[in-house]
Structures are given as C-alpha cells and as structure tokens.
Amino acid sequence: MATLCFHSPSKPISYFHPKSKPSPPLFSKVSVFRCKASVQTLVSVEPEPVFTSVKTFAPATVANLGPGFDFLGCAVDGLGDHVTLRVDPSVRAGEVLISEITGTTAKLSTNPLRNCAGIAAIATMKMLGIRSVGLSLDLHKGLPLGSGLGSSAASAAAAAVAVNEIFGRKLVREDLVLAGLESEAKVSGYHADNIAPAIMGGFVLIRNYEPLDLKPLRFPEDKELFFVLVSPEFEAPTKKMRAALPTEIPMVHHVWNSSQAAALVAAVLEGDAVMLGKALSSDKVVEPTRAPLIPGMEAVKKAALEAGAFGCTISGAGPTAVAVIDAAEKGEEIGEKMVEAFMRVGNLKSVACVKKLDKVGARLVSSVSR
Structure with a gap:
C-alpha cells in the first residue's frame, strides 16, 4: 500500500526535531528577560508608548477542525485570556517583567523565557525595536492548560496585541502571528492553527509556513453556527x-x-x-x-x-x-x-x-x- 510521509513540506523539518539552544542570560530576577528573539525588527524608528497601560483579550480557538491538522482553525467567542501591560519605570529599559499570573492555573512560570505571554511580548518588542522602555505584564488565564482550546495561543495573542497597542499599533496582524509563533514553537510546536485565529478571529487557513501565508475564511453573516x-x-x-x-x-x-x-x-x-x-x-x-x-x-x-x-x-x-x-x-x-x-x-x-x-x-x- 502506498504511504505518505506525515511531515508537512510546508514546514521546516526541524519542527519535529527541535534542537536545544542555550538559554539567553537573564537580567535581574528570573522573571525579567531582555528583548532578544529570532524575529526581525520591522520598524525603522523605535516608537514611543501612546498609552501608560492597556488591557487586551484573546479568544479560545479550535484547531484542526478534524481533517485540517495544523492548517485550519477558528476562534470561539466568550472564552479566553486577558493581559494587562504597563509602562513601568522600575523595569529596566528594553525588558519585560511578568508581575502576576491569576486565573485558572498557578502552574505557569513568571520567567518570560518560559511563559507563552512573555515569549510573544519579547518577540513583539523585538519587531518594534523597543530598547528605551521597560514593561510589566499581568496575565489572567481564562483557559485551563492542556484543554485543547488554544490556551498557550490565547496568552501569546493577548500579549502580542498588548505590546503592539501600547506603542501605537505599528504592526499588522500577520506580524503579530509571527510573534505568537515564536511562543508556540517553544511551548507546543511550530503550528499556527491556534495563534492565527486567536489574533485574526474567524476561520483561518494556513496555506504556507515558509513564508507564512494566511487566508481568512469568511463565514456568512446571515448564517448561524x-x-x-x-x-x-x-x-x-x-x-x-x-x-x-x-x-x-x-x-x-x-x-x-x-x-x-x-x-x-x-x-x-x-x-x-x-x-x-x-x-x-x-x-x-x-x-x-x-x-x-x-x-x-x-x-x-x-x-x-x-x-x-x-x-x-x-x-x-x-x-x-x-x-x-x-x-x-x-x-x-x-x-x-x-x-x-x-x-x-x-x-x-x-x-x-x-x-x-x-x-x-x-x-x-x-x-x-x-
């Protein structure tokens, strides 16, 4: 019987064989991490914050939807995570501090390098070239871990959007999905079928990963689901x-x-x-x-x-x-x-x-x- 290798050609092969990398140095306590991520800086001039604080929400998601493994997902109304982000003079410039985690779980680390929200916030700061402002972040989990509802993606999405909003919304949604993918890759695997709909809403088809190509699918307004x-x-x-x-x-x-x-x-x-x-x-x-x-x-x-x-x-x-x-x-x-x-x-x-x-x-x- 003919068989197909299950590894998707649209993804890097290293997705199934991640290589361990040395952890970047931590600054101050373990809950502080300087903005260093593999994403690229996308703005020419470092933006200034337009808000002193923001609160964001990101919804739960249903990934795969049966046969759409790793390339189809949708967002679900009413369930999700909240992030509160503040410009904090007590945090060293260019760093992010996770100050509090509340909600459905107490298991999560406050080390941004090991926290979904922290990793996404760091990646978004890198994209914006933030070097002159320190930020503190509170995460409120509305989704339990390991639930199949995109818990890690909701935290990452809320954090990425919060950083983007506090600096004047300089990045487009596709950029924020890439920032969220930094988090997903380190926590649950390099797949966008949770993080893309968590940020973009609705149904999203991931056509390609290299480069990332996202296709929103519009469910008709006059139909019920x-x-x-x-x-x-x-x-x-x-x-x-x-x-x-x-x-x-x-x-x-x-x-x-x-x-x-x-x-x-x-x-x-x-x-x-x-x-x-x-x-x-x-x-x-x-x-x-x-x-x-x-x-x-x-x-x-x-x-x-x-x-x-x-x-x-x-x-x-x-x-x-x-x-x-x-x-x-x-x-x-x-x-x-x-x-x-x-x-x-x-x-x-x-x-x-x-x-x-x-x-x-x-x-x-x-x-x-x-």
Missing part, C-alpha cells in the same frame, strides 16, 4: 498528543482527508453548517490515534451525533470535544449528552458550553493614555 465545547477534567499536553501521531499514512487516507478538508473550507465559505459538521467528523489520520488517549472520547462523539450534532471531533490536541450545530438551544441538549458520555464511559467529570464564532480575534479592551 454554534460550537458545543465539552471539557473533561483531564489534561492532554500538546507535545504528548503530537508524539502519538503516525509518521506515515496510507495514500487512501491522504486522499480522503484532503477531500474532507476541501469540503470543510467550502462549507465555511458557503455557511453550510451541515456539510461543515460532516467534514469535521471525517478525519482518518489524526483523530483515530488521539481519541483512544482521551477516556470516553469515542463514546462522546457517538453521543453528540445521536443527539443531533452535525459533526463532532477533538478540539486541537484535546481533551475538549467540539460539536457543531446551528441552534444554541439544541446545542445545550447535545452538550448534556456529551457530558453524560464522558462520565459513563470515561469516568470523567466535564463541563459543557455553547459558543458562537469569534469574528474579531485578539483586541484592546481598555487603555490609559499618557
């Missing part, structure tokens, strides 16, 4: 779930997944929630290897479809299950059945919510002018 998100009390770290992926796939599965991904894109552009659900449910490459690692996932998918969902799959690397429907009330009924299945088969408690598509992406919430 709801996501039923059911998150069990179970952590599925992205790196662990990526390690479970096959290195080769049969040609027949490649052809099938390609056709389903094309149908998924067509469904988004046409606003066809039924076809979207069918395509989303039809992955034969990634979901079959990951679902057995999440207790009860196969039963949850079956319960969602039997309850009337148009489709169901794993959100990102999991463990959250995502189903799609065109009515919120029906979505709540589907969510109840999915919660029951997680408990009955997987012995896992879970929570369900029904959310719409976030069409805005990461944004400024509030600001204080200088």
